[in-house]
Amino acid sequence: MEILKLAAILFVINGLTIGGGYAMVPLLQKELVENHHWLTNKEFIDAIAIGQVTPGPLTVMNAFMGFKVGGLLGAIIAMVASYLPSIIIVTLVTRHYLQYKESWIVKGSFAGIKPAVVGLLAAILIFLGKSSLTSVPLGAVATVSFGLITFTKIDPTFIIIGSGILGAFLF
């Protein structure tokens, strides 16, 4: 029964929070740690760390939380409950978006939104750069990865693996 309660909580939080994985962290902490005591604060912080070090979306941390509450089945139920709201909502939104894409209202507003998103990503790049590029060799890694992905057809997979290996030896 605990796992169904967890599923309901994940479903509601994922269905209502706009603004990304990190926006959900305080809500999850309140429900899972403070209200239901399924995880200790330390386990909760570990779950976030695991979401960060694993490839793919941060939200796989919910699988870690589900496992703590209900084992393997708990992990699977937690992931389904987390993604179900997105699957329903985004599918419906995309369907309508594609339907009205050529209308002047949608076209006009997205003519504003698209360049703004590029600007937002550029601002995020500044934040990321400030926190990640703390030494000259790290700056060099970023520069080389920029050059490789801009001017060659190399797969980013190799850049990620290469920079990880370099990191192990250098930093």
Add this chain to the structure above:
Amino acid sequence: MTSLRNIFLAFFKIGTFSFGGVYSMIAFFERELVERRKWITHDEFIESFALGSMTPGPPIVNTGICIGYKLHRLPGVLVATLGQAFTGTVLAIILAAFYLQAKDNPLLQSVMKGVAAAVVGLLGSIIYKMAKKLVTGYKSVALAVGAFGALAIFKLNPIGIILAAGVLGLILNWRR
């Protein structure tokens, strides 16, 4: 329509190698789906990312769902989501089962430091390419610079910035 098998494989690859967080995933999406497989255009990718950010739930998962729908309707959505989250979920379960102290491992920390630096370069390159394609003409330059300043300097809410840009776009492109 793109085959479900290929959609799964592309998203599985993205979900397996995109270490380094959301912004690493953006770079992988762009390289794999736009440049290599040419399933979507730069324009459609930005559009999907904007829709994914404005809808509830994790933005990058939402972006994948939006692209999955464009490629193969609802089955495409399910396959893309499964592919994208598969490796990370399996690893999270393994880490939970053995309760490895991933966070405090100094080797892993060094590796992630290198990866984080590379992600800055990856994202920079993707932004450069997007800007070349999408930020043309004084209106879009003004919007991009405005959004940049609103977040980088004034730290306004990004969702609010996207909505404001939408309203401005609508006004600038009012049906003539």
